[in-house]
Amino acid sequence: MTSKTDSYSVSSPGPETAIEVHGLGFSWRPEQEALNFPDFSLNRGEHLFLHGPSGSGKSTLLSLLAGMLRPGAGSVRILGTDLYQLRAGARDQFRADHIGVIFQQFNLVPYLTTLANVTLPCRLSTHRRESTELTPADEAKGLLRALAIPEDHWQRKVTKLSIGQQQRIAAARALIGAPGLILADEPTSALDTDNRDRFLELLLSLAHRHTTSVLFVSHDRSLAHHFHHQLDLRGTHK
Numbered sequence: 001m002t003s004k005t006d007s008y009s010v011s012s013p014g015p016e017t018a019i020e021v022h023g024l025g026f027s028w029r030p031e032q033e034a035l036n037f038p039d040f041s042l043n044r045g046e047h048l049f050l051h052g053p054s055g056s057g058k059s060t061l062l063s064l065l066a067g068m069l070r071p072g073a074g075s076v077r078i079l080g081t082d083l084y085q086l087r088a089g090a091r092d093q094f095r096a097d098h099i100g101v102i103f104q105q106f107n108l109v110p111y112l113t114t115l116a117n118v119t120l121p122c123r124l125s126t127h128r129r130e131s132t133e134l135t136p137a138d139e140a141k142g143l144l145r146a147l148a149i150p151e152d153h154w155q156r157k158v159t160k161l162s163i164g165q166q167q168r169i170a171a172a173r174a175l176i177g178a179p180g181l182i183l184a185d186e187p188t189s190a191l192d193t194d195n196r197d198r199f200l201e202l203l204l205s206l207a208h209r210h211t212t213s214v215l216f217v218s219h220d221r222s223l224a225h226h227f228h229h230q231l232d233l234r235g236t237h238k
């Protein structure tokens with residue numbers, strides 16, 4: 001039996017793999033039907049579009065990939081590390097170091113400025129801080145500029161900004177420090193078609209520049225052509 005570890009090191013075997021999922025199953029409650037996810041893997045730098053009907057388990061899968069739930073069965077390997085062989089504290093640190101998450105509600109810190117929200121991952125992770133090419137503040141400014149957030153908004157509290165702007169700030173926060181993987185859960189649901197396409201193109205081109213893998217969840221199948229691969233979660237209830 002393997003023992004749980006308090007620390008981790010990212011191994012990079014063969015063709016570098018960002019995500020490897022095997023035999024993954026999860027039940028929210030014992031009496032509830034289990035969600036059984038298909039086996040899949042995603043190489044470093046590739047972008048995967050995840051879709052499926054409401055209730056098929058898209059958000060649950062993202063939480064499992066982020067190390068925020070414990071699977072009932074199977075394994076999740078992120079960047080060569082078996083997530084659930086880590087103790088909870090090491091798993092949290094692994095997430096801070098290597099995974100950028102964009103939630104449906106963005107989860108920005110309401111009392112911080114735009115700039116402080118974007119640099120937050122660098123305050124929580126030495127690895128992210130040391131992975132920026134410039135200082136965290138300068139890197140954040142570059143991302144905000146690329147994502148078209150006007151400079152006079154950078155020192156404002158995020159709650160003073162529009163939903164579309166908050167969404168782009170969440171993307172900048174996920175991208176800073178070039179994490180190996182970004183997990184994005186329906187981040188474009190509040191946008192009109194033009195803004196949605198622009199946001200997606202920016203996110204994917206910035207991810208491409210940093211060889212960051214992206215797993216992007218959406219109901220909207222018309223977005224699929226932006227991605228290298230697609231995964232359909234239809235049939236996860238067994």
Ligand SMILES: Nc1ncnc2c1ncn2[C@@H]1O[C@H](COP(=O)(O)OP(=O)(O)OP(=O)(O)O)[C@@H](O)[C@H]1O
Pocket residue numbers: 028029052053054055056057058059060061
């Ligand atoms: N916190 C929770 N407690 C109990 N059951 C949950 C919880 N979150 C999700 N579920 C159940 O797990 C199943 C999968 O839900 P999940 O939110 O992962 O699906 P989804 O594909 O993301 O749905 P949607 O497209 O509507 O966001 C559903 O049957 C849902 O009711």
